[in-house]
Amino acid sequence: MKIRKQAGLSLISVMIIFMLLGALAMGFLYTIRTGRLPLNDQLQRWGKSAGVISNELKNAAGVNGSNNSSPASGTVAPNENMPAPVTVESGVKKCVINGTVTYSDTECNQRADAKNVKLHDAKGFERPKPKEDDSSASVGDQDFRQKMLNKAIDKASR
Secondary structure, rough: OOOOOOOOHHHHHHHHHHHHHHHHHHHHHHHEEEEEOOOHHHHHHHHHHHHHHHHHHHOOOOOOOOOOOOOOOOOOOOOOOOOOOOOOOOOEEEEEEEEEEEEEOOOOOOOOOEEOOOOOOOOOOOOOOOOOOOOOOOOHHHHHHHHHHHHHHHHHOO
16 A cells, blocks of 8 residues: 655645735725725834934934925925915805805805805813702602602611
């Protein structure tokens, strides 16, 4: 009786294939849950760290010309061409262009119907204000409580 060598994949190769398949499935499920790819966040963090480290090394070495507006450093230098941000005081313009309503912080073009929209500063969720007549209980509730206490005392004394 001759023993023949097994044909096909070895157990180690099957293990590696299933590990890669499991990692791919975990990445897919993470993407479905969060809406982002799993490695993008980590790569952005590494890029920011690399930018900070390179700037620190340039400062320590005395090299001038470190660029603080690189996307890897996470900070952007102010640009004089950028418009001012929209605030409550500046308001927003409501433009109706060919029946489509859009909101903008710039002026609408001539073919659009424009209206100024006044913004209100939201304070988020607030606790409800207590009632001004904040007595602990009404007379009827106090009578009911007293009756229940008396009933419990009578039951316990028997």
